[in-house]
Amino acid sequence: MTAIAPSADDQVTRHNWSREEIAGLMNLPFNDLIFKAQQVHREHFDANEVQVSTLLSIKTGACPEDCAYCPQSTRFETGLTTEELMEIQAVVDSARKAKEAGSSRFCMGAAWRSPKDRDLPVLTEMVSQVKALGLETCMTLGMLTDHQAQTLADAGLDYYNHNLDTSPEFYGDIITTRVYQDRLDTLERVREAGMKVCCGGILGMGEKPEDRVGLLQQLANLPTHPESVPINMLVRVPGTPLAEEEDMDPIEFVRCIAVARILMPRSMVRLSAGREGMTKEIQALAFLAGANSIFYGEKLLTTPNPAENRDQQLFNQLGIEPMEIEAAGPEQRSAFYNAATH
Protein backbone atom coordinates (compact mmCIF):
# COMPACT_ATOMS: atom_id res chain seq x y z
CA MET A 1 0.00 0.00 0.00
CA THR A 2 1.01 3.57 -0.42
CA ALA A 3 2.71 4.94 2.69
CA ILE A 4 1.20 8.26 3.66
CA ALA A 5 3.89 10.71 4.70
CA PRO A 6 2.81 12.99 7.54
CA SER A 7 2.52 16.56 6.39
CA ALA A 8 3.63 19.61 8.31
CA ASP A 9 0.36 21.24 7.38
CA ASP A 10 -1.81 21.11 10.46
CA GLN A 11 -4.85 22.16 8.49
CA VAL A 12 -4.89 18.71 6.95
CA THR A 13 -5.48 16.88 10.20
CA ARG A 14 -7.68 19.09 12.31
CA HIS A 15 -9.17 17.72 15.51
CA ASN A 16 -11.45 20.59 16.44
CA TRP A 17 -14.38 20.28 14.07
CA SER A 18 -17.62 21.84 15.25
CA ARG A 19 -20.98 20.28 14.50
CA GLU A 20 -21.96 23.41 12.56
CA GLU A 21 -18.97 23.08 10.27
CA ILE A 22 -19.66 19.39 9.68
CA ALA A 23 -23.36 20.01 9.03
CA GLY A 24 -22.29 22.76 6.63
CA LEU A 25 -20.26 20.24 4.64
CA MET A 26 -23.03 17.64 4.79
CA ASN A 27 -25.55 20.11 3.36
CA LEU A 28 -23.42 21.42 0.49
CA PRO A 29 -24.89 20.94 -2.98
CA PHE A 30 -24.09 17.30 -3.79
CA ASN A 31 -21.76 18.09 -6.69
CA ASP A 32 -19.77 20.57 -4.62
CA LEU A 33 -19.44 18.10 -1.77
CA ILE A 34 -18.26 15.26 -4.00
CA PHE A 35 -15.83 17.56 -5.83
CA LYS A 36 -14.31 18.72 -2.55
CA ALA A 37 -14.06 15.16 -1.21
CA GLN A 38 -12.44 13.98 -4.44
CA GLN A 39 -9.92 16.82 -4.29
CA VAL A 40 -8.97 15.91 -0.71
CA HIS A 41 -8.80 12.24 -1.67
CA ARG A 42 -6.41 12.91 -4.55
CA GLU A 43 -4.09 14.94 -2.35
CA HIS A 44 -3.42 11.91 -0.18
CA PHE A 45 -4.19 8.76 -2.14
CA ASP A 46 -4.14 7.21 -5.56
CA ALA A 47 -7.79 7.77 -6.48
CA ASN A 48 -7.95 4.48 -8.39
CA GLU A 49 -6.77 2.18 -5.62
CA VAL A 50 -8.99 0.47 -3.06
CA GLN A 51 -7.71 -1.57 -0.14
CA VAL A 52 -9.29 -5.02 0.33
CA SER A 53 -9.81 -6.67 3.72
CA THR A 54 -11.40 -10.03 4.50
CA LEU A 55 -13.41 -10.79 7.61
CA LEU A 56 -13.71 -14.00 9.58
CA SER A 57 -15.90 -14.62 12.59
CA ILE A 58 -13.60 -16.56 14.94
CA LYS A 59 -16.25 -16.85 17.68
CA THR A 60 -19.87 -16.59 16.66
CA GLY A 61 -23.05 -15.63 18.51
CA ALA A 62 -24.12 -15.96 22.16
CA CYS A 63 -22.84 -12.46 22.92
CA PRO A 64 -24.15 -11.03 26.20
CA GLU A 65 -24.35 -7.44 24.86
CA ASP A 66 -27.59 -5.95 23.53
CA CYS A 67 -26.44 -4.00 20.43
CA ALA A 68 -29.79 -3.58 18.64
CA TYR A 69 -28.31 -4.07 15.17
CA CYS A 70 -26.42 -7.26 15.90
CA PRO A 71 -27.45 -10.77 14.90
CA GLN A 72 -24.93 -12.19 17.42
CA SER A 73 -26.55 -10.93 20.61
CA THR A 74 -27.93 -13.74 22.74
CA ARG A 75 -30.97 -11.57 23.43
CA PHE A 76 -32.41 -11.77 19.92
CA GLU A 77 -33.81 -14.79 18.05
CA THR A 78 -31.94 -14.58 14.76
CA GLY A 79 -31.54 -18.30 14.07
CA LEU A 80 -27.75 -17.97 14.10
CA THR A 81 -25.72 -21.09 14.88
CA THR A 82 -23.32 -20.26 17.68
CA GLU A 83 -19.69 -21.37 17.51
CA GLU A 84 -16.95 -21.45 20.12
CA LEU A 85 -13.55 -19.87 19.49
CA MET A 86 -12.15 -21.49 16.34
CA GLU A 87 -9.02 -23.65 16.25
CA ILE A 88 -5.87 -21.79 15.25
CA GLN A 89 -5.28 -23.97 12.18
CA ALA A 90 -8.79 -23.34 10.81
CA VAL A 91 -8.28 -19.58 11.14
CA VAL A 92 -4.90 -19.74 9.40
CA ASP A 93 -6.37 -21.86 6.57
CA SER A 94 -9.09 -19.28 6.10
CA ALA A 95 -6.53 -16.46 6.08
CA ARG A 96 -4.49 -18.29 3.45
CA LYS A 97 -7.59 -18.53 1.24
CA ALA A 98 -8.22 -14.82 1.71
CA LYS A 99 -4.65 -14.09 0.66
CA GLU A 100 -4.95 -16.36 -2.37
CA ALA A 101 -8.09 -14.44 -3.32
CA GLY A 102 -6.06 -11.20 -3.29
CA SER A 103 -6.93 -9.71 0.10
CA SER A 104 -4.27 -7.76 1.96
CA ARG A 105 -5.75 -7.58 5.46
CA PHE A 106 -7.40 -10.29 7.54
CA CYS A 107 -9.81 -9.15 10.22
CA MET A 108 -10.80 -11.63 12.92
CA GLY A 109 -13.99 -10.84 14.85
CA ALA A 110 -15.34 -12.36 18.04
CA ALA A 111 -18.81 -11.96 19.54
CA TRP A 112 -17.55 -11.00 22.98
CA ARG A 113 -18.18 -8.11 25.33
CA SER A 114 -14.45 -8.44 25.96
CA PRO A 115 -11.93 -11.27 25.67
CA LYS A 116 -10.90 -13.40 28.65
CA ASP A 117 -7.22 -13.37 29.60
CA ARG A 118 -7.19 -17.13 29.21
CA ASP A 119 -7.97 -16.70 25.48
CA LEU A 120 -4.91 -14.53 24.89
CA PRO A 121 -2.39 -17.30 24.09
CA VAL A 122 -4.63 -18.64 21.31
CA LEU A 123 -5.40 -15.15 20.00
CA THR A 124 -1.75 -14.12 19.89
CA GLU A 125 -0.83 -17.33 18.09
CA MET A 126 -3.52 -16.58 15.49
CA VAL A 127 -2.03 -13.12 15.02
CA SER A 128 1.51 -14.34 14.50
CA GLN A 129 0.56 -17.16 12.15
CA VAL A 130 -1.74 -14.97 10.01
CA LYS A 131 0.93 -12.27 9.88
CA ALA A 132 3.51 -14.84 8.79
CA LEU A 133 1.41 -15.39 5.65
CA GLY A 134 2.16 -11.80 4.62
CA LEU A 135 -1.21 -10.35 5.58
CA GLU A 136 -1.96 -7.31 7.69
CA THR A 137 -3.78 -8.43 10.82
CA CYS A 138 -6.83 -6.92 12.48
CA MET A 139 -8.97 -8.11 15.38
CA THR A 140 -12.26 -6.97 16.86
CA LEU A 141 -12.90 -8.65 20.19
CA GLY A 142 -14.81 -6.05 22.23
CA MET A 143 -13.45 -3.98 25.11
CA LEU A 144 -9.81 -4.48 26.09
CA THR A 145 -7.82 -3.98 29.27
CA ASP A 146 -4.38 -2.33 29.08
CA HIS A 147 -2.76 -5.74 29.49
CA GLN A 148 -4.84 -7.31 26.72
CA ALA A 149 -4.13 -4.44 24.32
CA GLN A 150 -0.40 -4.64 25.03
CA THR A 151 -0.32 -8.43 24.65
CA LEU A 152 -2.04 -8.23 21.25
CA ALA A 153 0.26 -5.41 20.14
CA ASP A 154 3.33 -7.35 21.25
CA ALA A 155 2.12 -10.32 19.21
CA GLY A 156 2.23 -8.06 16.15
CA LEU A 157 -1.45 -7.20 15.73
CA ASP A 158 -1.51 -4.32 13.25
CA TYR A 159 -5.07 -2.98 13.70
CA TYR A 160 -7.77 -3.16 16.32
CA ASN A 161 -11.36 -2.50 15.26
CA HIS A 162 -13.67 -0.95 17.80
CA ASN A 163 -16.52 1.18 16.49
CA LEU A 164 -18.18 4.18 18.11
CA ASP A 165 -21.24 3.10 16.09
CA THR A 166 -23.25 6.36 16.39
CA SER A 167 -23.44 9.72 18.14
CA PRO A 168 -23.15 9.91 21.95
CA GLU A 169 -26.79 11.11 22.07
CA PHE A 170 -28.27 8.22 20.08
CA TYR A 171 -25.98 5.55 21.51
CA GLY A 172 -28.25 4.70 24.47
CA ASP A 173 -31.13 3.91 22.06
CA ILE A 174 -28.97 1.21 20.47
CA ILE A 175 -26.89 -0.30 23.29
CA THR A 176 -27.55 -0.33 27.02
CA THR A 177 -24.93 -2.81 28.24
CA ARG A 178 -21.97 -0.42 27.99
CA VAL A 179 -21.49 3.30 27.56
CA TYR A 180 -19.83 5.54 25.01
CA GLN A 181 -16.95 6.28 27.37
CA ASP A 182 -16.16 2.53 27.55
CA ARG A 183 -15.59 2.61 23.82
CA LEU A 184 -13.40 5.70 23.99
CA ASP A 185 -11.38 4.08 26.78
CA THR A 186 -10.70 0.97 24.69
CA LEU A 187 -9.67 3.11 21.73
CA GLU A 188 -7.20 4.94 23.95
CA ARG A 189 -5.76 1.67 25.24
CA VAL A 190 -5.32 0.40 21.69
CA ARG A 191 -3.45 3.59 20.75
CA GLU A 192 -1.27 3.50 23.83
CA ALA A 193 -0.33 -0.09 23.11
CA GLY A 194 0.92 1.09 19.70
CA MET A 195 -1.67 -0.50 17.41
CA LYS A 196 -3.41 1.19 14.53
CA VAL A 197 -7.05 2.03 15.10
CA CYS A 198 -9.97 0.97 12.92
CA CYS A 199 -13.03 2.85 14.14
CA GLY A 200 -16.25 3.92 12.49
CA GLY A 201 -19.96 3.45 12.79
CA ILE A 202 -23.26 2.29 11.36
CA LEU A 203 -25.74 4.40 9.41
CA GLY A 204 -29.40 3.61 8.77
CA MET A 205 -30.32 2.70 12.37
CA GLY A 206 -33.05 5.35 12.57
CA GLU A 207 -30.62 8.06 13.68
CA LYS A 208 -31.28 11.72 12.88
CA PRO A 209 -29.03 13.67 10.49
CA GLU A 210 -27.54 15.35 13.61
CA ASP A 211 -26.48 11.95 14.91
CA ARG A 212 -24.51 11.28 11.72
CA VAL A 213 -22.83 14.65 12.20
CA GLY A 214 -22.22 13.75 15.86
CA LEU A 215 -20.60 10.41 14.99
CA LEU A 216 -18.32 12.00 12.38
CA GLN A 217 -17.39 14.75 14.83
CA GLN A 218 -16.38 12.18 17.46
CA LEU A 219 -14.24 10.29 14.97
CA ALA A 220 -12.59 13.39 13.51
CA ASN A 221 -11.85 14.91 16.90
CA LEU A 222 -10.13 11.84 18.36
CA PRO A 223 -6.56 12.80 19.39
CA THR A 224 -5.28 10.84 16.37
CA HIS A 225 -7.54 10.01 13.46
CA PRO A 226 -8.27 6.30 13.11
CA GLU A 227 -6.14 4.85 10.31
CA SER A 228 -9.27 3.03 9.08
CA VAL A 229 -12.80 4.40 9.28
CA PRO A 230 -15.43 1.76 8.44
CA ILE A 231 -18.77 3.29 7.47
CA ASN A 232 -21.33 0.50 7.69
CA MET A 233 -24.84 0.61 6.26
CA LEU A 234 -27.05 -1.31 8.67
CA VAL A 235 -27.61 -4.91 7.57
CA ARG A 236 -31.16 -5.52 8.78
CA VAL A 237 -31.26 -8.99 10.26
CA PRO A 238 -34.67 -10.57 11.06
CA GLY A 239 -35.05 -11.05 14.80
CA THR A 240 -33.00 -7.96 15.75
CA PRO A 241 -34.85 -4.87 17.03
CA LEU A 242 -33.75 -2.95 13.92
CA ALA A 243 -35.01 -5.56 11.44
CA GLU A 244 -37.83 -3.32 10.20
CA GLU A 245 -35.88 -0.07 10.16
CA GLU A 246 -36.57 2.14 7.14
CA ASP A 247 -34.17 2.25 4.21
CA MET A 248 -31.58 4.97 4.48
CA ASP A 249 -31.43 7.14 1.39
CA PRO A 250 -28.26 6.03 -0.46
CA ILE A 251 -27.43 9.60 -1.49
CA GLU A 252 -27.38 10.56 2.21
CA PHE A 253 -25.07 7.61 2.82
CA VAL A 254 -22.68 8.81 0.09
CA ARG A 255 -22.74 12.29 1.60
CA CYS A 256 -21.52 10.82 4.91
CA ILE A 257 -18.65 9.05 3.12
CA ALA A 258 -17.65 12.32 1.45
CA VAL A 259 -17.71 14.20 4.75
CA ALA A 260 -15.66 11.45 6.45
CA ARG A 261 -13.09 11.78 3.66
CA ILE A 262 -12.86 15.56 4.10
CA LEU A 263 -12.64 15.41 7.91
CA MET A 264 -10.08 12.59 8.00
CA PRO A 265 -8.00 13.18 4.88
CA ARG A 266 -5.31 10.58 5.53
CA SER A 267 -7.54 7.78 6.83
CA MET A 268 -8.71 4.84 4.82
CA VAL A 269 -12.49 5.25 4.62
CA ARG A 270 -14.10 1.83 4.27
CA LEU A 271 -17.34 1.22 2.44
CA SER A 272 -18.14 -1.58 4.88
CA ALA A 273 -21.22 -3.66 5.68
CA GLY A 274 -24.27 -3.22 3.49
CA ARG A 275 -22.70 -3.44 0.02
CA GLU A 276 -24.80 -6.55 -0.74
CA GLY A 277 -27.86 -4.29 -0.75
CA MET A 278 -26.25 -1.49 -2.79
CA THR A 279 -26.31 -0.99 -6.52
CA LYS A 280 -22.98 -0.77 -8.31
CA GLU A 281 -23.84 2.86 -9.07
CA ILE A 282 -24.03 3.75 -5.39
CA GLN A 283 -20.76 1.93 -4.71
CA ALA A 284 -19.15 3.85 -7.58
CA LEU A 285 -20.41 7.10 -6.06
CA ALA A 286 -19.01 6.07 -2.67
CA PHE A 287 -15.58 5.54 -4.26
CA LEU A 288 -15.90 8.90 -5.98
CA ALA A 289 -16.72 10.42 -2.58
CA GLY A 290 -13.43 9.07 -1.24
CA ALA A 291 -14.10 5.57 0.07
CA ASN A 292 -10.94 3.55 -0.55
CA SER A 293 -11.38 0.28 1.28
CA ILE A 294 -13.90 -2.58 1.23
CA PHE A 295 -14.60 -5.91 2.88
CA TYR A 296 -13.98 -8.54 0.25
CA GLY A 297 -15.22 -12.14 0.23
CA GLU A 298 -18.73 -13.50 0.20
CA LYS A 299 -19.36 -13.23 3.94
CA LEU A 300 -18.93 -10.40 6.42
CA LEU A 301 -19.04 -11.92 9.92
CA THR A 302 -22.40 -13.67 9.73
CA THR A 303 -24.20 -11.95 6.83
CA PRO A 304 -23.61 -12.03 3.05
CA ASN A 305 -21.26 -9.73 1.14
CA PRO A 306 -20.91 -9.53 -2.67
CA ALA A 307 -19.25 -12.56 -4.29
CA GLU A 308 -15.59 -12.11 -5.23
CA ASN A 309 -16.26 -12.13 -8.98
CA ARG A 310 -18.82 -9.34 -8.60
CA ASP A 311 -16.21 -7.17 -6.91
CA GLN A 312 -13.71 -8.01 -9.60
CA GLN A 313 -16.21 -6.91 -12.25
CA LEU A 314 -16.93 -3.73 -10.33
CA PHE A 315 -13.22 -2.90 -10.01
CA ASN A 316 -12.68 -3.69 -13.71
CA GLN A 317 -15.55 -1.52 -14.80
CA LEU A 318 -14.35 1.38 -12.67
CA GLY A 319 -10.66 0.91 -13.46
CA ILE A 320 -9.92 0.38 -9.76
CA GLU A 321 -6.96 -1.70 -8.62
CA PRO A 322 -6.66 -3.46 -5.26
CA MET A 323 -4.16 -1.59 -3.10
CA GLU A 324 -0.94 -3.52 -2.64
CA ILE A 325 0.90 -4.00 0.62
CA GLU A 326 4.61 -4.71 0.67
CA ALA A 327 4.31 -7.74 2.96
CA ALA A 328 2.01 -9.54 0.53
CA GLY A 329 4.51 -9.41 -2.34
CA PRO A 330 3.93 -8.41 -5.96
CA GLU A 331 1.62 -11.35 -6.65
CA GLN A 332 -1.17 -9.89 -4.49
CA ARG A 333 -2.85 -7.92 -7.28
CA SER A 334 -2.81 -10.75 -9.78
CA ALA A 335 -4.18 -13.06 -7.05
CA PHE A 336 -7.21 -10.77 -6.81
CA TYR A 337 -7.92 -11.02 -10.53
CA ASN A 338 -7.09 -14.72 -10.89
CA ALA A 339 -9.20 -15.78 -7.90
CA ALA A 340 -12.18 -13.86 -9.08
CA THR A 341 -12.24 -15.44 -12.54
CA HIS A 342 -13.09 -18.89 -11.11
Ligand code: SAM
Ligand atom coordinates in the same frame (compact mmCIF):
# COMPACT_ATOMS: atom_id res chain seq x y z
N1 SAM B 1 -18.10 -7.86 19.70
C1 SAM B 1 -17.15 -6.92 19.24
C2 SAM B 1 -17.64 -5.49 19.31
O1 SAM B 1 -18.83 -5.28 19.33
O2 SAM B 1 -16.79 -4.60 19.37
C3 SAM B 1 -16.65 -7.20 17.85
C4 SAM B 1 -17.59 -7.69 16.78
S1 SAM B 1 -18.89 -6.57 16.31
C5 SAM B 1 -19.91 -7.63 15.31
C6 SAM B 1 -18.09 -5.44 15.22
C7 SAM B 1 -18.90 -4.34 14.60
O3 SAM B 1 -19.73 -4.86 13.57
C8 SAM B 1 -19.89 -3.60 15.47
O4 SAM B 1 -19.29 -2.62 16.26
C9 SAM B 1 -20.80 -2.97 14.45
O5 SAM B 1 -20.34 -1.67 14.12
C10 SAM B 1 -20.70 -3.90 13.25
N2 SAM B 1 -21.98 -4.56 12.97
C11 SAM B 1 -22.53 -5.57 13.69
N3 SAM B 1 -23.73 -5.93 13.19
C12 SAM B 1 -23.96 -5.12 12.13
C13 SAM B 1 -25.05 -4.98 11.23
N4 SAM B 1 -26.14 -5.74 11.31
N5 SAM B 1 -24.96 -4.04 10.26
C14 SAM B 1 -23.86 -3.26 10.16
N6 SAM B 1 -22.81 -3.36 11.01
C15 SAM B 1 -22.85 -4.25 11.98
Ligand code: DTB
Ligand atom coordinates in the same frame (compact mmCIF):
# COMPACT_ATOMS: atom_id res chain seq x y z
C1 DTB C 1 -16.96 -3.10 10.84
O1 DTB C 1 -17.05 -1.87 11.01
N1 DTB C 1 -17.82 -3.82 10.14
C2 DTB C 1 -17.47 -5.22 10.17
C3 DTB C 1 -16.15 -5.21 10.97
N2 DTB C 1 -16.01 -3.85 11.35
C4 DTB C 1 -15.95 -6.12 12.09
C5 DTB C 1 -18.55 -6.09 10.71
C6 DTB C 1 -19.83 -5.99 9.91
C7 DTB C 1 -20.77 -7.01 10.46
C8 DTB C 1 -22.05 -7.06 9.69
C9 DTB C 1 -23.00 -8.05 10.26
C10 DTB C 1 -22.52 -9.46 10.25
O2 DTB C 1 -22.06 -9.95 9.19
O3 DTB C 1 -22.64 -10.15 11.27
Ligand code: SF4
Ligand atom coordinates in the same frame (compact mmCIF):
# COMPACT_ATOMS: atom_id res chain seq x y z
FE1 SF4 D 1 -21.80 -8.53 20.84
FE2 SF4 D 1 -20.24 -7.06 19.27
FE3 SF4 D 1 -22.67 -7.92 18.43
FE4 SF4 D 1 -22.54 -6.05 20.29
S1 SF4 D 1 -21.79 -5.88 18.16
S2 SF4 D 1 -23.87 -7.86 20.33
S3 SF4 D 1 -20.73 -6.66 21.40
S4 SF4 D 1 -20.91 -9.17 18.89
